[in-house]
Amino acid sequence: MRDTKSIFFKYFIICAAVILVSFICLGAVLLLVSSQYFIAEKRDLLESNVSDACQEAVESIDILAGNLAGTSGASIDMIIDSPEVMEVIKSHSQSVGGQFFISDDNGDIILCTDGHESHGRLSGDVLADASGGNYFNTNLGGFFEEEMHTYGASFTYGDETYYMFGSITLSEQDDYIWNIMQIFLLSMVFVLAAALVIVYIATMRLTAPIKELAQTAKIIGEGNFSKSVPEYNTTEFDILGKAFNDMSESLGAYDKMRSSFVANVSHELRTPMTSIGGFVDGILDGTIPKSEEKKYLRIISTEVQRLTRLVRSMLNLAKIESGSMELNLQSFSLIEPIVDTLVTFESRLEEKNIDIRGLDVDRVTVCADNDLVHQVIYNLLENAIKFVDKGGYIEFGFTAHDKFTAVSIKNSGEGLSEKELPLVFDRFYKSDESRGKDKSGVGLGLNIVRSIVKLHGGNIMVRSVKGEYTEFVFTLPNQRIDKE
Numbered sequence: 343m344r345d346t347k348s349i350f351f352k353y354f355i356i357c358a359a360v361i362l363v364s365f366i367c368l369g370a371v372l373l374l375v376s377s378q379y380f381i382a383e384k385r386d387l388l389e390s391n392v393s394d395a396c397q398e399a400v401e402s403i404d405i406l407a408g409n410l411a412g413t414s415g416a417s418i419d420m421i422i423d424s425p426e427v428m429e430v431i432k433s434h435s436q437s438v439g440g441q442f443f444i445s446d447d448n449g450d451i452i453l454c455t456d457g458h459e460s461h462g463r464l465s466g467d468v469l470a471d472a473s474g475g476n477y478f479n480t481n482l483g484g485f486f487e488e489e490m491h492t493y494g495a496s497f498t499y500g501d502e503t504y505y506m507f508g509s510i511t512l513s514e515q516d517d518y519i520w521n522i523m524q525i526f527l528l529s530m531v532f533v534l535a536a537a538l539v540i541v542y543i544a545t546m547r548l549t550a551p552i553k554e555l556a557q558t559a560k561i562i563g564e565g566n567f568s569k570s571v572p573e574y575n576t577t578e579f580d581i582l583g584k585a586f587n588d589m590s591e592s593l594g595a596y597d598k599m600r601s602s603f604v605a606n607v608s609h610e611l612r613t614p615m616t617s618i619g620g621f622v623d624g625i626l627d628g629t630i631p632k633s634e635e636k637k638y639l640r641i642i643s644t645e646v647q648r649l650t651r652l653v654r655s656m657l658n659l660a661k662i663e664s665g666s667m668e669l670n671l672q673s674f675s676l677i678e679p680i681v682d683t684l685v686t687f688e689s690r691l692e693e694k695n696i697d698i699r700g701l702d703v704d705r706v707t708v709c710a711d712n713d714l715v716h717q718v719i720y721n722l723l724e725n726a727i728k729f730v731d732k733g734g735y736i737e738f739g740f741t742a743h744d745k746f747t748a749v750s751i752k753n754s755g756e757g758l759s760e761k762e763l764p765l766v767f768d769r770f771y772k773s774d775e776s777r778g779k780d781k782s783g784v785g786l787g788l789n790i791v792r793s794i795v796k797l798h799g800g801n802i803m804v805r806s807v808k809g810e811y812t813e814f815v816f817t818l819p820n821q822r823i824d825k826e
Contacts, residue, residue, distance in 0.1 A: 350549045357541040365530050369523070376522050380515050381491065384438070385477050388493035391434040392508040395442060396497040398430045399506065403499055422452050422504065431455055431506070440490075440510035445469070447503045464505075472496055472505045488512065551579040555586060567594030611652070614645035658717075662793045669711045669797065671822060676706040676749065679716040680738065683723050690727050700738035708747055708818040714794045715818065721787035722814050726753035729812065739815075746800060747820045752813035758806040766804055767792045791816070 399422070406421045421427070422444060431442040435455045443454035449463035465483040472494030481489050490509040497504055551574050561569045570587045574580045621638045624630040630638055661667040684691065684698065691698070708715065726736050734754035741748040758766065767788050795802045795816045802816035 348549075349552060350545055353549070354541060354545045357545070358538055361534060361537050361541070365534060369526055369530070372526055373519060373523065376519050377515070380518050381479075384491050384510055384515075385493065387438050388440075388491065388508045388510065389475075389477070389495075391438050392442075392493050392495050392506050395431050395434040395508070396495050396506045398434075399427055399444070400497055400499055402426050402430050419446065419452055428453060428455070434508065438508060438510055439514065440508060442506065442508050445505045445507070447505075452504070468494070469496075469505055472507065473503075482507075482509075491515070548576075551576070551583070555582065558586065558590075562590050562593065565597075567591075567597055611649070614648050618642050618645050658790055658793075662790075662797055667797065669714070671709055672712060673707055673709045674712055676708050676715070676740070676747070676818075677701065677703070679712070679719045680723075683716070683719050686720070687723060687727055694727070694730060694732045694734070696727065696730055696733075697735040698738075699735055700740075703740055706740045706742075706747060706749075708820050709822050710798050710818050714797070718791050718794050718816070721791050722751045725787060725814075726751055726812075729753060729755045731755045742820060743817075745819055745821055746817040748815060748817050750813055750815040752811055754811050757808045757810055757812050758804070759808055763804055763806060767802075 402424075403421050406424060406426060427444075431444065431453065432455050435442040441454065441456040443456075444452045445464050446452055447469070449465060449469055451463070464485060468478075468482055471478065473496045475493075475495045478492040478494065479489060480492065481487070482492060486509070489512050491512065492507055492509040494505055494507045497506060551571075554571060558569050558571050567590055570590055571583045574583050621630070621642050625635055625638065658667075680701065723736070730736060730753040737750075737752045739748075739750035739752070741750075791814075792802050795818070798818055800817035800819065802814065804812065804814050806812040
C-alpha cells in the first residue's frame with residue numbers, strides 16, 4: 343500500500359480529484375445544456391404543429407360546415423368534434439409524440455386525442471395565456487395529473503373563439519436526458535480509467551528522480567562521495583541533479599581536505615613533539631652530555647615555539663571559519679604595521695642585504711582590524727624574506743580604488759612555478775623550495791592571510807615569474823562598509 347504522506351500518493355490523488363471534479367462539472371453542464379436544448383426543440387416543434395393544426399382545423403371545419411349547410415342541428419362544436427378534425431389534430435399529435443386537444447371559449451374540452459374531454463374545464467387564466475400563444479410548463483390547472491410541456495394558441499371561426507393545445511409529457515424529457523447521461527457516464531468511466539492509468543504512470547516517472555536522489559543522498563551520507571545522479575530530461579530535475587552532483591563533489595573534496603588536514607596536523611604535531619621528547623629523555627638519562635644541554639634546550643625551545651604558532655594559527659582559523667571572530671574596525675595608516683614588522687625582521691633583512699622599496703608614499707589609510715592586518719603583513723613579509731634572494735629587494739605598492747585599497751608585496755628571487763600558484767594558499771602546503779629553506783614554518787600562514795582578507799571583504803592573489811619574482815596582491819576596505 344502506498345504511503346499516504348508520499349509525494350506520489352498526494353500528486354496522484356490531486357490529479358484524480360481534478361479529473362473527477364472536471365467530469366462532474368462537465369456532466370452538470372451537459373445536463374443543463376441537454377435539458378435546455380430539449381425544451382427549446384420541443385417548444386419549436388409544438389409551436390409549429392399547433393399553429394399548423396389551427397390552420398388545418400379551420401380549413402376542415404369550413405369544408406364540413408359547407409357540406410352540412412342547411413342541415414338542422416349541426417353546430418360548430420359538433421363539427422369540431424368530428425372524425426375529420428380529429429384526424430387533423432391526431433396527425434400533429436403523432437408528429438410531436440404527445441396529445442392535442444381543443445377547447446371552447448368557456449374552457450370546456452370539445453375534442454382530445456387521448457380522450458380527456460371529461461377532465462373538466464380549463465381556467466380563464468390558461469385561456470388568456472393561450473390567446474397570446476404562450477408556452478406553458480404546467481398541468482394546466484389540474485387538467486393533467488402530471489406536468490407537461492404545453493403550447494396553446496387560439497383560432498376563430500365565425501363569431502366563436504376556440505383554443506388549440508399541444509402537450510408532451512415531462513417523462514419524455516427525463517428519458518432523453520437519462521439516455522444522454524448514460525452515454526456520458528459510460529464514456530466517463532472508460533476515459534477516467536484511462537486517465538488514471540496515464541496519471542499513475544506519469545506520476546511514477548515524475549517521482550522516480552526524487553527517489554533516485556533520496557537513495558543517492560543516503561549513499562553519500564554513508565561516506566561514498568563518488569556516487570552521482572544522471573542527467574534528467576526535466577529541466578528542474580536536471581538543475582537539481584547537477585547541483586546535487588556539485589554538492590557530492592564538494593563534499594568529496596572537503597572529505598579529502600579534512601583527511602589531509604588531520605594527517606598534516608598529526609605530522610606537524612608529531613615531528614616537534616618527537617624531537618622534544620627525544621632531547622628531554624636524552625638530557626634526563628645522560629645520553630646528552632652536560633656541555634651540550636644548552637644547545638639542545640634551545641632546539642627544544644624552538645620546537646615549543648613552533649607548536650605554539652601551530653596551535654595559535656589553528657585556533658585563529660577555527661574562529662574565522664566559525665564566524666565567531668569579531669572585527670575591531672578602525673581607520674589607520676597601513677605604513678605603520680609594515681614598518682613595525684620590518685623592524686622585527688631587521689636582523690634577517692641585514693643578513694640578506696635586502697633592499698626595501700615603495701614606502702616613500704603618503705599616508706595609506708585602511709578601515710580594518712589593526713591586529714589582524716598586522717598578522718597579514720607579518721605572514722606575507724616573513725614569506726617574502728624567506729624566499730628573497732641575497733642582495734635582492736622587497737617592494738611595496740599601494741593603489742587606492744573606490745572603496746578598497748590594493749596592496750602589493752613583491753620580492754625578487756626564485757619565484758613559483760605555474761603548478762604551485764594555485765596551491766600556495768592551501769593549508770599545510772609547502773613548496774619543495776620552502777621545505778629545504780624553512781624548518782620552522784607550519785604551512786598555515788598564507789591560508790590565514792587569505793581567511794583574514796576575505797573576512798574584511800577583500801581578495802588576495804599571487805603572481806610570479808619563475809626565476810624573477812613573486813608578488814602577493816590583496817585588497818582592504820578604506821572606509822567602513824555596512825554588511826547587509
